[in-house]
Amino acid sequence: MRVVIDADLCQGQGRCFSIAPSVFGFDELGNGVVLTSGELGESDLELARLAEANCPEHAVGVVE
Amino acid sequence: MTIEKTPVRDFATDFDHTDPAWVADPYPIWEELRERCPVAHTERYGGAWFPATHAGVTQIAKDTENFTSRTVIMNDGRPDELALPSPIGVAPPITSDPPFHQIARKLILPAFSPGAINPLEPQVRALCRSLLERGSGHDVVEASWDYARLIPPSVIRQMLGFPEADTDVFIDIVHTVTESVDLPMDERIAAFEPIEEYFVRQIEDHQANPRDDLTTFLLNAEIDGQKLAVEHVFGTMILILVAGIDTTWSAIGSSLWHLAQNPSDLERLVNEPDLMPVAIEEFLRFYAPVTMARLVKHDMEYLGVPMKEYDWILLGFPAANRDPAAFVDADRFIIDRAENRHVAFGLGIHRCAGSNLARLELRVALEEFIARYPRFSLADPDQVTWSQGQIRGPRRLPIRVG
Ligand code: HEM
Ligand code: SF4
Numbered sequence: 001m002r003v004v005i006d007a008d009l010c011q012g013q014g015r016c017f018s019i020a021p022s023v024f025g026f027d028e029l030g031n032g033v034v035l036t037s038g039e040l041g042e043s044d045l046e047l048a049r050l051a052e053a054n055c056p057e058h059a060v061g062v063v064e
Numbered sequence: 065m066t067i068e069k070t071p072v073r074d075f076a077t078d079f080d081h082t083d084p085a086w087v088a089d090p091y092p093i094w095e096e097l098r099e100r101c102p103v104a105h106t107e108r109y110g111g112a113w114f115p116a117t118h119a120g121v122t123q124i125a126k127d128t129e130n131f132t133s134r135t136v137i138m139n140d141g142r143p144d145e146l147a148l149p150s151p152i153g154v155a156p157p158i159t160s161d162p163p164f165h166q167i168a169r170k171l172i173l174p175a176f177s178p179g180a181i182n183p184l185e186p187q188v189r190a191l192c193r194s195l196l197e198r199g200s201g202h203d204v205v206e207a208s209w210d211y212a213r214l215i216p217p218s219v220i221r222q223m224l225g226f227p228e229a230d231t232d233v234f235i236d237i238v239h240t241v242t243e244s245v246d247l248p249m250d251e252r253i254a255a256f257e258p259i260e261e262y263f264v265r266q267i268e269d270h271q272a273n274p275r276d277d278l279t280t281f282l283l284n285a286e287i288d289g290q291k292l293a294v295e296h297v298f299g300t301m302i303l304i305l306v307a308g309i310d311t312t313w314s315a316i317g318s319s320l321w322h323l324a325q326n327p328s329d330l331e332r333l334v335n336e337p338d339l340m341p342v343a344i345e346e347f348l349r350f351y352a353p354v355t356m357a358r359l360v361k362h363d364m365e366y367l368g369v370p371m372k373e374y375d376w377i378l379l380g381f382p383a384a385n386r387d388p389a390a391f392v393d394a395d396r397f398i399i400d401r402a403e404n405r406h407v408a409f410g411l412g413i414h415r416c417a418g419s420n421l422a423r424l425e426l427r428v429a430l431e432e433f434i435a436r437y438p439r440f441s442l443a444d445p446d447q448v449t450w451s452q453g454q455i456r457g458p459r460r461l462p463i464r465v466g
Contacts, residue, residue, distance in 0.1 A: 011413065012415060017178070029170065056407050056409075
């Protein structure tokens with residue numbers, strides 16, 4: 001499983017990188033960025049799912 | 065000046081967000097509207113609509129084709145007279161529409177990104193501690209007027225790089241501005257005079273002595289190789305005051321009001337400091353302080369109602385946050401709510417640019433209050449007063465700490 005941020009939807013609400021700092025960071029405008037490119041470990045996967053459920057813009061996606 | 069208004073009898077057909085019933089407790093009103101309408105109407109303010117659902121608020125917040133942000137405070141003035149025309153508006157980017165909006169917003173975002181805001185934490189903490197120190201020896205402290213109210217303007221004064229000695233003056237002039245936003249235009253212009261003078265002096269000083277602060281940042285900012293017009297710099301400074309002060313004051317105040325009445329939540333925060341970030345999001349959902357406005361761009365049928373050009377939309381992010389269609393147990397405050405897609409900071413392109421700063425101030429203000437007073441309660445519920453208008457929060461909040 002991998003996690004993605006849809007940059008067209010992200011408005012920098014900042015929920016992802018505070019919930020899962022090991023998975024997400026931010027750019028200089030404060031928009032979310034995914035830190036890892038590979039497969040997520042179990043605990044990161046759980047955090048990524050939590051971020052997905054909290055992003056008000058529905059910009060975070062956990063995909064196969 | 066206060067105008068006597070007729071009390072509202074039916075919020076579905078004649079709503080008014082300044083009505084005493086709405087000011088005292090809007091939540092049952094919204095619940096009823098959600099079931100009955102769900103888009104309420106009023107002839108007041110020259111005609112306005114209020115969508116009470118999460119879906120309605122979301123759709124309008126994201127729709128910049130059919131709605132303009134040219135003015136975001138609903139009032140009696142006619143939109144034609146209200147401000148600079150779209151897309152810039154009087155206070156970019158909040159009053160700007162695309163495509164200009166994105167330009168004005170990108171300009172300020174770096175100054176409010178987590179990278180720029182996180183380092184302010186020690187300053188904010190020191191400020192909160194010194195404010196709390198002033199209450200020492202008292203059994204009852206004024207947690208809104210003497211604490212929550214003073215935090216955001218002091219932080220913004222620091223960020224703008226204005227002299228520390230001006231703190232009290234600055235707080236006073238900021239008050240005149242934030243209290244005048246829903247006055248008629250001529251009175252508003254008069255109320256803005258002191259701040260205009262103060263800002264012009266500060267801008268001149270920063271032009272002569274550039275330094276590492278937000279004022280210098282704005283003066284150096286460029287669009288297409290051109291420095292910003294002075295009105296743009298001024299407008300953005302005013303926006304930061306209007307958008308960043310009563311809002312955060314209200315969020316801190318409402319959270320303390322909640323904790324003063326819910327000892328089990330207070331106890332959990334005292335015992336489990338790691339819960340704070342999650343709790344902050346629930347405070348923001350449950351007591352979302354900010355309602356915005358839009359203007360309808362043209363006659364149309366929308367959300368099942370006949371909207372007319374220049375009708376207002378009262379955009380109730382706080383109402384969206386209480387919609388049971390979007391949140392499990394929407395009307396319950398759940399301090400460790402894990403899934404919380406709240407919209408207290410808005411949605412779409414106008415998402416609160418100051419949200420990282422607001423969260424920092426809210427978190428540190430609560431952490432420090434709790435560290436100093438691990439147990440507290442309302443001193444007298446009858447003395448608590450709430451603001452009237454689009455920003456909701458307690459204005460007087462006597463709290464028993466001893
Ligand atoms: C808890 C405190 C706060 C809340 C709940 C809040 C809420 C909001 C909301 C709902 C919007 C969206 C406006 C719209 O859709 O028309 C907004 C925009 C904005 N806020 Fe905040 N705000 C808070 C604190 C702050 C602070 C501390 C600052 C800066 C110092 C700030 C600066 C702004 C700016 C610049 C915008 C306009 C963004 C744009 O139009 O692109 N806010 N805020
Ligand atoms: S929570 Fe959503 S909107 Fe916010 S930064 Fe992350 S992806 Fe972007």
